[in-house]
Amino acid sequence: MQHEGNLEEFQDPVNYDLEEIPGSEDRIAMIRAAVTAQGSTTLELACGTGVVTLPLAAAGQHATGVDLSRPMLEHARTKAAAMGLDGCTSWHHADARQVRLPGHVASAVLTGNAFQAFLTDADQQALMATVHAHLEPGGLFVFETRNPSGHPLRDITVWEPWFEYRSTEGHRVHVGGTQRWDAATRVLHWTTERRWTDAGTGQPHRRTARIACRFTAPDELAGLLAAAGFAIERQFGDWDGSPLSADSPEIITFCRRAA
Ligand SMILES: C[S@@+](CC[C@H](N)C(=O)[O-])C[C@H]1O[C@@H](n2cnc3c(N)ncnc32)[C@H](O)[C@@H]1O
Numbered sequence: 001m002q003h004e005g006n007l008e009e010f011q012d013p014v015n016y017d018l019e020e021i022p023g024s025e026d027r028i029a030m031i032r033a034a035v036t037a038q039g040s041t042t043l044e045l046a047c048g049t050g051v052v053t054l055p056l057a058a059a060g061q062h063a064t065g066v067d068l069s070r071p072m073l074e075h076a077r078t079k080a081a082a083m084g085l086d087g088c089t090s091w092h093h094a095d096a097r098q099v100r101l102p103g104h105v106a107s108a109v110l111t112g113n114a115f116q117a118f119l120t121d122a123d124q125q126a127l128m129a130t131v132h133a134h135l136e137p138g139g140l141f142v143f144e145t146r147n148p149s150g151h152p153l154r155d156i157t158v159w160e161p162w163f164e165y166r167s168t169e170g171h172r173v174h175v176g177g178t179q180r181w182d183a184a185t186r187v188l189h190w191t192t193e194r195r196w197t198d199a200g201t202g203q204p205h206r207r208t209a210r211i212a213c214r215f216t217a218p219d220e221l222a223g224l225l226a227a228a229g230f231a232i233e234r235q236f237g238d239w240d241g242s243p244l245s246a247d248s249p250e251i252i253t254f255c256r257r258a259a
Pocket residue numbers: 003007010020045046047048049050051052066067068069072094095096097110111112113114117
């Protein structure tokens with residue numbers, strides 16, 4: 001897996017927040033409730049700009065964030081300082097497959113479908129070993145991944161619109177893209193194209209970014225977790241708490257490190 005080559009989407013943290021924070025309320029609330037009930041220390045792997053890490057810190061957690069994108073991590077650090085959360089947050093530029101920090105935490109989080117950035121069995125196993133190494137026995141691990149049966153896993157070759165947002169520069173940005181499905185590796189290769197028109201000059205702009213995401217079915221996930229020493233406690237199909245079903249958009253898993 002070429003991690004540095006899979007980070008094109010994570011070079012513009014300010015606009016990332018504009019795209020991602022709206023609609024994250026249920027996700028943050030569900031994770032925060034579980035994490036705060038578990039203890040007072042948490043590790044978020046692939047934390048990005050701290051969309052979830054910072055609300056956890058604001059709720060009283062000693063929160064550690066790890067990410068491979070320097071711009072995302074620096075933005076998280078800047079926001080933490082602005083929120084007065086310097087003292088209860090720490091940020092580490094590292095690969096979640098290899099990072100080893102001192103001590104143990106009560107809970108670990110991997111969200112924003114970041115699990116899908118781990119593109120091979122070996123990557124997923126290395127990720128799970130990292131979670132296991134940092135969690136205290138009985139500790140909680142919360143993560144989600146898009147449900148393969150709830151998504152169109154096929155080639156889409158003509159740009160299709162997904163959503164819009166207002167950029168920091170004030171442009172209405174139309175976000176859409178194409179996708180290529182590799183059934184052998186179960187990896188979806190998205191090419192996102194953001195389109196906007198400069199209001200002053202009328203000049204059209206386009207910016208593309210590629211990302212590869214692996215899709216893992218519930219039974220494969222169960223096997224991975226059991227082999228890595230985790231017991232699944234509960235699963236949901238969406239952040240509104242709806243049950244996991246064949247057409248659920250997400251597989252949200254709450255599991256525990258075996259004691
Ligand atoms: C979709 S973002 C999710 C960010 C954050 N968890 C959220 O909910 O907004 C995925 C993040 O995974 C990070 N990432 C990808 N591969 C990684 C790796 N091997 N180790 C650490 N971070 C990684 C990217 O830099 C990016 O910030």
